[in-house]
Amino acid sequence: MLRIGLTGGIASGKSTVAARMRELGLSVLNADLLAHRLMEPGQPAYEDVVREFGRDVLAADGTVDRKKLGDIVFADAAKRERLNAIVHPRVIAAREEELEQMEARDPRGLVIVEAALLVEAGYYKKLDSLIVCSCRPEQQLERLRARGLGEREARERIAAQLPLEEKLRLADDVLDCSGSVENTLQQTDALVERLLKQAAQQGVTRGTEK
Numbered sequence: 001m002l003r004i005g006l007t008g009g010i011a012s013g014k015s016t017v018a019a020r021m022r023e024l025g026l027s028v029l030n031a032d033l034l035a036h037r038l039m040e041p042g043q044p045a046y047e048d049v050v051r052e053f054g055r056d057v058l059a060a061d062g063t064v065d066r067k068k069l070g071d072i073v074f075a076d077a078a079k080r081e082r083l084n085a086i087v088h089p090r091v092i093a094a095r096e097e098e099l100e101q102m103e104a105r106d107p108r109g110l111v112i113v114e115a116a117l118l119v120e121a122g123y124y125k126k127l128d129s130l131i132v133c134s135c136r137p138e139q140q141l142e143r144l145r146a147r148g149l150g151e152r153e154a155r156e157r158i159a160a161q162l163p164l165e166e167k168l169r170l171a172d173d174v175l176d177c178s179g180s181v182e183n184t185l186q187q188t189d190a191l192v193e194r195l196l197k198q199a200a201q202q203g204v205t206r207g208t209e210k
Contacts, residue, residue: 001103002110002199003126007118008133009164010157011143013177013184017133018114020188026195029098031115035091039064048086053079074156088121110199119167131191132171134164135178 006021006028008014018028038045041062049057049064053072059065073080095113102111112131118124135143137158144154168174173191177184 001099001107002195002202003099003128004110004112004195005118005124005127005130006112006114006133007116007124007130007167008175008177009135009140009161009167010116011140011147012135012164013133013175014114014116016177016181016184017131017175017188018112020185021112021192024189024192026110026112026192027102028112028114029095029102031091031095031113031118034094034098035087036066038087038090038094044090045087049083052082052086070157071153074153074160077160080160084117088117092121092123108199108202110195116161119170120162124170129172130170131173131175132164132167133175133177134168135176137164139178 006014006018018030022028035045037043039049040046046064049069053069057065057069057072059068069083073083099111099113102109113123113127115121115123118127118130124130140158141151141154144157145151149157175184175187175191
């Protein structure tokens with residue numbers, strides 16, 4: 001199965017691209033949603049998160065309030081590292097399990113692995129190629145402000161990730177999401193068409209080898 005990574009800086013257009021890929025029929029495995037699921041009550045990371053950060057990070061219903069937790073870890077690199085140490089190994093294990101199941105169902109298929117920290121975690125090295133979504137730094141700030149974050153919070157979240165330039169150096173494909181949504185979708189459509197052809201060709205090649 002062809003495994004393609006999808007990442008980018010925060011508010012760089014990755015979610016728009018991933019949604020379009022789903023519309024076009026691709027399987028998209030969202031590692032960030034996996035992380036959220038693993039922090040739900042009764043799930044593997046929940047007790048460790050509460051033990052590490054205290055019950056102050058919980059909402060009234062007992063679930064982890066991701067905004068409260070985010071405010072803590074994005075303001076403190078050491079605390080962010082502790083959260084990553086709790087969540088990342090479990091996310092990787094869950095992601096590998098899902099990928100194995102997907103490959104068993106469709107050995108010659110194509111899956112998009114979407115995650116904000118694919119490069120930071122080094123997981124991109126396990127994938128066949130890497131797509132990076134990009135936009136201008138001032139657009140990241142504007143988009144985060146539009147989501148309701150203050151300027152300090154927005155800058156903290158941007159600073160918590162690797163500079164976009166470093167991700168772009170590792171990219172096999174780049175989607176420029178600095179223009180209109182329509183332009184981003186057009187680029188995504190063209191890339192998906194090419195990836196599907198690549199997956200089909202890979203399936204034919206492997207089939208011949210067998």
